Amino acid sequence: MMTDQEQKIPLWRDDRFWRIAGQVIVVIGVIAFFGILGSNLVRNLQQAGIGFSFEFLGNNASFAISESVIPYNPSLDSYSRVLMAGLLNTLRIAISGIILTTIVGIFAGIAQFSDNWLLRKLSVIYIEIVRNTPLLLQLLFWYAMFLQLPSVEEKFDLAGIIFLSKRGINLPFPASPQIWLWLAALVVTAIAAFFLWQWRTKIIVEQGQSGQPQLITLWLTVITAILIIVFGFGWQAPQSPEPGTIETGLRLSIEFTSLLMGLVFYTGAFIAEIVRAGIQSVPKGQWEAARSLGLKSGLVMRLVVFPQALRVIIPPLNSQYLNLVKNSSLAIAVAYPDLYNVANTTFNQTGRVIQVILIIMITYLLLNLIISLLMNLLNISVQLKER
Amino acid sequence: MHKWSSLLLAVTLLVAPLSACGSSSDTTSGGNSRLDVVKGRGELVCGVDGSIPGFSYLDENGEYSGLDVDICRAVAAALFDDPNAVQFRNLDSTERFEALKGGEVDMLSRNTTWTISRDTAIGMEFAPTTFYDGQGMMVRTDSNIQSLEDFEGKSICVEAGTTTELNLTDNMRELGVNFEPVTYQQADPAYAAYAEGRCQGMTSDKSQLIARRSTLPNPDDHILLDITMSKEPLGPVTVDNDSAWFDTVKWVTYALVEAEELGITQENLAEMKESQDPTIRRFLGIEGTLGEDMGLPNDFAARVVNHIGNYGEVYDRNLGADSQFNLERGLNDLWKNGGLLYSPPFR
Numbered sequence: 001m002m003t004d005q006e007q008k009i010p011l012w013r014d015d016r017f018w019r020i021a022g023q024v025i026v027v028i029g030v031i032a033f034f035g036i037l038g039s040n041l042v043r044n045l046q047q048a049g050i051g052f053s054f055e056f057l058g059n060n061a062s063f064a065i066s067e068s069v070i071p072y073n074p075s076l077d078s079y080s081r082v083l084m085a086g087l088l089n090t091l092r093i094a095i096s097g098i099i100l101t102t103i104v105g106i107f108a109g110i111a112q113f114s115d116n117w118l119l120r121k122l123s124v125i126y127i128e129i130v131r132n133t134p135l136l137l138q139l140l141f142w143y144a145m146f147l148q149l150p151s152v153e154e155k156f157d158l159a160g161i162i163f164l165s166k167r168g169i170n171l172p173f174p175a176s177p178q179i180w181l182w183l184a185a186l187v188v189t190a191i192a193a194f195f196l197w198q199w200r201t202k203i204i205v206e207q208g209q210s211g212q213p214q215l216i217t218l219w220l221t222v223i224t225a226i227l228i229i230v231f232g233f234g235w236q237a238p239q240s241p242e243p244g245t246i247e248t249g250l251r252l253s254i255e256f257t258s259l260l261m262g263l264v265f266y267t268g269a270f271i272a273e274i275v276r277a278g279i280q281s282v283p284k285g286q287w288e289a290a291r292s293l294g295l296k297s298g299l300v301m302r303l304v305v306f307p308q309a310l311r312v313i314i315p316p317l318n319s320q321y322l323n324l325v326k327n328s329s330l331a332i333a334v335a336y337p338d339l340y341n342v343a344n345t346t347f348n349q350t351g352r353v354i355q356v357i358l359i360i361m362i363t364y365l366l367l368n369l370i371i372s373l374l375m376n377l378l379n380i381s382v383q384l385k386e387r
Numbered sequence: 388m389h390k391w392s393s394l395l396l397a398v399t400l401l402v403a404p405l406s407a408c409g410s411s412s413d414t415t416s417g418g419n420s421r422l423d424v425v426k427g428r429g430e431l432v433c434g435v436d437g438s439i440p441g442f443s444y445l446d447e448n449g450e451y452s453g454l455d456v457d458i459c460r461a462v463a464a465a466l467f468d469d470p471n472a473v474q475f476r477n478l479d480s481t482e483r484f485e486a487l488k489g490g491e492v493d494m495l496s497r498n499t500t501w502t503i504s505r506d507t508a509i510g511m512e513f514a515p516t517t518f519y520d521g522q523g524m525m526v527r528t529d530s531n532i533q534s535l536e537d538f539e540g541k542s543i544c545v546e547a548g549t550t551t552e553l554n555l556t557d558n559m560r561e562l563g564v565n566f567e568p569v570t571y572q573q574a575d576p577a578y579a580a581y582a583e584g585r586c587q588g589m590t591s592d593k594s595q596l597i598a599r600r601s602t603l604p605n606p607d608d609h610i611l612l613d614i615t616m617s618k619e620p621l622g623p624v625t626v627d628n629d630s631a632w633f634d635t636v637k638w639v640t641y642a643l644v645e646a647e648e649l650g651i652t653q654e655n656l657a658e659m660k661e662s663q664d665p666t667i668r669r670f671l672g673i674e675g676t677l678g679e680d681m682g683l684p685n686d687f688a689a690r691v692v693n694h695i696g697n698y699g700e701v702y703d704r705n706l707g708a709d710s711q712f713n714l715e716r717g718l719n720d721l722w723k724n725g726g727l728l729y730s731p732p733f734r
Contacts, residue, residue, distance in 0.1 A: 047628060062553055062556055062557065063552050063553055063556055063570075064552075064555075064556045064559075064566075064568045065568065065570070066542070066567050066568055066569050066570065067567075074556045074560070075556070075560040147580065147583040147584075147585055148583075151584045152541075166583070166584050166585050167542060167567075167585075254585070255569070332572050333572075333576075335569050335570055335571045335572075335576070335580070337570070341547070341570075341572075344481055344547065344548070344572070345481070345547045345548050345552070345570065348480070348481045348484070348547070348548030349504075349548065349553070350508070350509075351484065351504075351505075351508055351509030351510065353485060
């Protein structure tokens with residue numbers, strides 16, 4: 001006897017079959033699509049008489065760039081070197097941008113909950129203006145602003161320490177030959193201070209002591225750190241031996257500064273909204289409970305609300321960091337030689353568009369995957385520990 | 388679930404052949420020349436710069452004018468007997484070759500220097516030079532800069548992706564001068580930054596500097612240094628491996644020069660058609676099949692002269708005596724007058 005279950009369902013009515021077949025067809029479709037694109041590309045390249053190789057990267061780049069973190073000599077160095085210089089310029093923007101934009105964003109976000117009316121309104125105005133205008137426009141605005149600075153010959157001289165001119169902002173820069181030694185000393189001091197702080201908290205909480213002697217030692221480490229920074233680093237102020245030139249010191253070109261300002265204030269406005277959303281997601285009861293313990297509103301925010309808000313803040317914050325890194329390619333509008341700008345010139349001079357675009361895509365992808373990875377680790381650390 | 392997969396299947400089946408069609412019809416392969424594409428379209432798509440007075444400039448009325456623009460119009464006149472059958476596309480120096488290779492424009496006519504690597508490695512084909520130029524340097528009159536050596540520690544504005552950028556680097560390397568290049572993707576921001584004083588110098592082709600100086604706030608505050616850093620032969624460009632189309636652009640350009648050499652102008656064209664001189668009769672398409680052999684109308688040269696004039700007229704109108712620039716012909720004169728312009732015979 002045949003039961004119902006042994007009776008075969010026709011293949012075309014079998015849901016399981018279609019499930020698998022659908023997947024297979026999609027995979028074949030995707031492969032075919034990229035296959036067509038690829039073969040089309042190879043055929044077109046052959047027709048134009050250009051092979052697909054990366055050998056051009058070893059050729060002499062022979063175009064100069066305005067600023068570089070690593071030494072770069074256009075007469076000797078290759079395209080790979082100039083691309084590396086561009087990448088480091090991008091990293092310079094990305095790292096300083098992420099740090100500053102976090103500060104600006106968190107400050108502006110929290111300011112919206114401030115008891116101070118002016119601060120509250122100012123942050124709302126900042127966020128609404130910046131969030132609703134295009135970034136490119138803002139970059140050009142900052143660049144136009146910096147172009148209004150006086151010429152190098154007639155630079156603003158702030159106490160002989162800071163020079164402001166059309167070429168950039170010149171700041172004092174550590175020039176001590178033993179800079180690494182002093183930095184190491186600074187790190188040791190910081191670690192000592194951290195443990196002192198923990199020890200102090202512990203004895204106050206557990207033994208009910210005042211912690212006064214520890215506080216004094218803590219202040220001593222702080223003073224040591226300041227002394228190291230002021231005297232050990234060998235700060236060198238920018239100098240102008242003859243009119244029209246500025247030597248030594250740290251130069252932030254107006255291209256770098258306008259890009260940094262544009263990115264920081266633009267991304268900062270979005271982060272401010274993320275921070276606001278995160279804070280508002282913390283139940284009102286938490287505020288009330290914290291206040292009922294007698295905490296002042298600043299302490300309520302720092303100790304109770306903000307740590308809980310982080311759970312909501314970090315995932316979208318990650319996206320904003322990624323946006324900042326990607327938007328840094330708008331550097332091209334303000335003549336800052338970042339990776340994209342340099343790569344653009346490279347493929348223009350060599351004609352190897354596809355190879356260079358591939359390099360750019362892979363580099364930005366790697367950069368952003370690394371940021372995502374770090375942010376995910378941070379995210380895990382602030383999640384609720386469920387046991 | 389299976390609704391989804393059948394939908395995806397349908398989409399995939401639809402998209403795959405479409406993309407295949409799209410990719411094969413875009414290429415100029417299989418004897419399908421750009422010439423046929425342009426003729427079929429009834430309009431020429433010409434890539435120009437659009438921001439250099441005297442070469443290609445879009446004025447307030449939306450009208451293009453300049454030497455480069457007239458070359459485009461000459462090709463349109465030869466093909467369609469209508470100098471206005473041109474669609475202009477403004478291209479900056481970094482996008483021009485890709486726009487051409489991708490078939491977005493039929494030809495370039497925009498201050499593009501003929502170099503060996505562009506001709507070979509980048510896959511371009513350069514029609515005869517329409518303007519012989521050299522790279523110069525513009526500085527402020529009151530800047531005390533007289534030579535390239537004076538740029539030690541100073542900055543120079545330059546447009547990215549140009550031969551200018553490379554020549555500047557080469558020249559400065561030779562002199563051992565440390566300077567700061569500030570490279571802009573487009574001419575407009577580069578000149579704006581120079582005008583604001585971001586750079587002490589602005590470098591480009593001399594003709595372009597002269598033309599651009601006229602658009603600066605106070606043209607008299609700026610001078611060109613008496614330096615020529617390189618030779619810059621500028622001319623129209625087509626894409627590699629399309630002889631029929633390249634020949635068209637090449638011979639339309641030569642027709643402008645040949646017309647000047649034969650003394651044929653817009654005004655005397657009608658009389659010249661009555662001429663018994665076989666050279667002139669062949670050139671104007673009254674005798675022989677010079678035009679038809681190229682797949683053009685036989686009287687293509689006559690059409691060019693009728694609508695555009697000869698090279699001398701084009702030059703005078705845009706850059707020379709009849710323009711605000713009043714540039715000497717110099718190298719851009721006929722070979723008979725000591726210049727470099729020379730057309731191979733039309734026979």
